[in-house]
Amino acid sequence: MLQKTLVALALGSALLGAGHATAADYAIDKQGQHAFVNFKISHLGYSWLYGTFKDFDGSFSFDEKNPEASKVNVSLNTASVDTNHAERDKHIRSDDFLSVGKHPTATFASTSVKSTGAGTADITGNLTLNGVTKPVVIAATFIGQGDDPWGGYRAGFAGSTRLKLKDFAIEKDLGPASSEVELIISVEGVRQ
Amino acid sequence: MQWRNTSSHYGLISIALHWLVAMAVFGLFGLGYWMVGLDYYSSWYKTAPDLHKSIGILLFVVLIGRMLWRWISPPPTSLPGHDRLTRLGARFGHAFLYLGLFVLMLSGYLISTADGRGIGVFGWFEVPATITSIPGQEDVAGLVHEYLSWALVIFAGIHALAAVKHHFLDRDRTLVRMFGR
Numbered sequence: 314m315l316q317k318t319l320v321a322l323a324l325g326s327a328l329l330g331a332g333h334a335t336a337a338d339y340a341i342d343k344q345g346q347h348a349f350v351n352f353k354i355s356h357l358g359y360s361w362l363y364g365t366f367k368d369f370d371g372s373f374s375f376d377e378k379n380p381e382a383s384k385v386n387v388s389l390n391t392a393s394v395d396t397n398h399a400e401r402d403k404h405i406r407s408d409d410f411l412s413v414g415k416h417p418t419a420t421f422a423s424t425s426v427k428s429t430g431a432g433t434a435d436i437t438g439n440l441t442l443n444g445v446t447k448p449v450v451i452a453a454t455f456i457g458q459g460d461d462p463w464g465g466y467r468a469g470f471a472g473s474t475r476l477k478l479k480d481f482a483i484e485k486d487l488g489p490a491s492s493e494v495e496l497i498i499s500v501e502g503v504r505q
Numbered sequence: 506m507q508w509r510n511t512s513s514h515y516g517l518i519s520i521a522l523h524w525l526v527a528m529a530v531f532g533l534f535g536l537g538y539w540m541v542g543l544d545y546y547s548s549w550y551k552t553a554p555d556l557h558k559s560i561g562i563l564l565f566v567v568l569i570g571r572m573l574w575r576w577i578s579p580p581p582t583s584l585p586g587h588d589r590l591t592r593l594g595a596r597f598g599h600a601f602l603y604l605g606l607f608v609l610m611l612s613g614y615l616i617s618t619a620d621g622r623g624i625g626v627f628g629w630f631e632v633p634a635t636i637t638s639i640p641g642q643e644d645v646a647g648l649v650h651e652y653l654s655w656a657l658v659i660f661a662g663i664h665a666l667a668a669v670k671h672h673f674l675d676r677d678r679t680l681v682r683m684f685g686r
Binding site: 392397398399400402403406485486487488 | 544545546554616617618619620622641642643644647
């Protein structure tokens with residue numbers, strides 16, 4: 314009887330502990346693909362061209378109580394770029410832009426997270442793209458977290474940053490309005 | 506000169522087709538080589554690829570016509586001075602040129618139609634996309650198109666050199682036959 318009570322107590326506290334917000338590890342929901350790495354760049358200064366990377370994976374750790382301890386790691390297959398136009402995608406994969414033959418993978422690894430307000434943070438990290446590694450700051454917004462309907466627990470974020478093409482050794486001149494690209498990220502992680 | 510080929514001479518149609526295809530092949534190679542290096546703000550950036558694709562599609566039609574004509578009116582027999590090896594070499598060489606051209610044009614078609622877009626030909630008509638599901642289609646077709654185009658112009662150059670060799674070293678009628686003599 315005493316033993317049973319003790320076991321029940323131990324189980325109960327373990328469950329309660331799990332319910333508390335300690336830093337948890339999340340895997341990007343690649344299987345359900347509730348995650349997007351998109352970009353937009355001006356076309357001649359007249360319109361936005363949107364594109365996406367279809368193949369990437371990663372993880373993050375997140376603690377709502379201590380957001381500055383969060384970490385993010387993403388690895389992306391550069392050849393999976395898609396702008397809804399085969400000839401353009403082929404051109405983007407070429408040495409004029411992403412040189413995917415030489416640099417098939419782009420990565421982002423966070424180095425620090427600085428809270429900037431309620432549910433917002435600047436995620437600083439090293440972005441490796443086209444063989445160049447440079448620190449970038451992603452302005453991130455926490456969107457929400459909680460149980461999903463299928464027995465899991467999820468948390469999601471959105472973020473964006475602007476990159477100068479020249480900073481990542483992309484020398485092709487697309488005109489004065491198109492020297493920068495905005496990276497727009499939306500990820501949902503499933504708690505591991 | 507007559508229209509049809511005879512057993513000893515090329516006719517006007519075969520000669521015209523030969524030189525038309527030769528001009529188109531070298532022209533398309535030069536145009537293709539030049540256009541992929543164009544600046545984004547070049548006024549040719551859009552028109553040069555459109556021209557390349559339009560001429561390419563028309564060349565395909567011409568080449569089909571040329572194969573048909575070859576069947577309707579077979580080319581003259583080999584010159585008596587040509588030994589077995591020369592005849593065999595010429596036969597395989599010409600087969601490679603035809604086959605290479607068809608694969609080259611097919612690969613070009615597969616690049617531009619990989620996302621389901623058709624290819625407009627001078628705004629006259631559009632060739633629809635058919636195969637769109639080869640993995641990495643535009644990239645694979647692009648590599649084939651690039652390397653095969655080099656192989657083909659080099660081989661066409663060898664083909665021309667061989668004709669010149671027949672003319673000046675062997676002093677036979679191989680080259681002049683293609684001018685109707």
